[in-house]
Amino acid sequence: MTKAKEKFHTAHPYLFQILLSLGIAFLMLSGYTLLKRIGKPPDLWDDVGSVIILTPFWAAFVIYPVVLTVYQFYLLLTVAKDKSPEAPASHKKYFDVWTLGLALCYEGLFFIVRDVNFQADWQEVLTNNAIHTPLFTAAQFPTYLLILLCLGGFALLYFKDVNHLPPLVAVLSIACIYIGMGWTAIWTVHITELSNPLNIMLVLPGAVILAMGTRTILLRVKTYHPDPHRRSKIDRLPLLNTLNCTLNNAKTWPVWALLFTLPLLAVFVGVLILFGQAPDILIKAFTETSEWNLSQKVSPQNIYYDEHYLCTVAAGGHRNVVKPLRRGVRHGHPVTVNRQLLIANAFEQILEEKTPKLHHLIRNVYDTYGFPLARWIRSPWMADLIWLLMKPLEWCFVIVLYLVDRHPEDRIALQYTGARAQTFSRLVR
Secondary structure, rough: OOHHHHHHHHHHHHHHHHHHHHHHHHHHHHHHHHOOOOOOOOOOOHHHHHHHHHHHHHHHHHOOOOHHHHHHHHHHHHHHHHHOOOOOOOOOOOHHHHHHHHHHHHHHHHHOOEEOOOOOOOOOEEEEOOEEOOOHHHHHHHHHHHHHHHHHEEEEEHHHHHHHEEEEEEEEHHHHHHHHHHHHHHHHHHHOOOOHHHHHHHHHHHHHHHHHHHHHHHHHHHHOOOOOOOOOOOOHHHHHHHHHHHOOOOHHHHHHHHHHHHHHHHHHHHHHHHHOOOOOOOHHHHHOOOOOOOOOOOOOOOOOOOOOOHHHHOOOHHHHOOOOOEEEEEEEEEEEEHHHHHHHHHHHHHHHHOOOOHHHHHHHHHHHHHHHOOOOOOOOOHOOOOOOOOHHHHHHHHHHHHHOOOOOOOOOHHOOOOOOOHHHHHHOO
């Protein structure tokens, strides 16, 4: 690598990583497009447009996380091979903070896309494809305290000059890093489902933390300079003098930190017990869950309501507003139904029986414009608003049902029970 390239590489790591990710994404998409067109007529505008549009998304959400992780391990190897006691030029604090923050953002985005509810324990009934919390709610506060302790030890060792720290403090900080790395490994195993190739991306934040923590420990061990001219009052005491000399040998810090890890964790658990927490609360954080790798509970089946249809979405509003009546069945899934939904479906059934052409036209218009609108409804408050806006239509539907049907209430009650129109016709004869 020339000096100019090396200078650009070390001075602008952000820009270097972004350009590299864009280049890799462009080449991958271009190669895939060419392979897809083998034996087919070329479509230049379609192919080029797809590559140009998809390249930033692939670079941002697939390639860039991988590049950042690989680069962190490159920095780790740089520190491991460096024999100099001085800090390597590749140790860039702001870049590490950026990498760690971005890794956590990517993981948070995964939970948002998967519709994970961190406030819902395994015994709660959720709707549609929502997933229960991967962390037991009663154990979330103690877990966050443990993470805060680990981050505190890491920050102290990372940002503070190790030569200004007492050796015992440095050892305890390394022990905190060990605990954080162990918790990260357990968390990664807990949430990563290897059957889905995209979920393998969840390994990357844990790998970044592992590389960063290991590099920080190695770097601090290499940059520590004990002062041989300073003597203390314990030099004449053989035992204390031996311990002092051992702690002043930075190469022994990782071993001492490993010995301090369990006592430090025991002290932390003891403090939790004093404040009323169970001794095994950190274990229950993973086991008192469902749908995750370390879970030991089985959650009840989700209640499904069709997110594409306004009336069905409205049935998911607040109970005292939309007044759900019972469970029904739609497309083989259990759904929550209220009277408005039953009336709307009964009205559609009347249209289908009496005026099939008009029903087909209305259904096409509703499917075209109802889908995009319904997908914006993601909260009970919005569902309440849709329920209220649909109320005048509900009254119109009821009037039509009572005008054209001999047994309108029977037809309404039969909706979402799995019975077909032919069954209804036989029942009312």
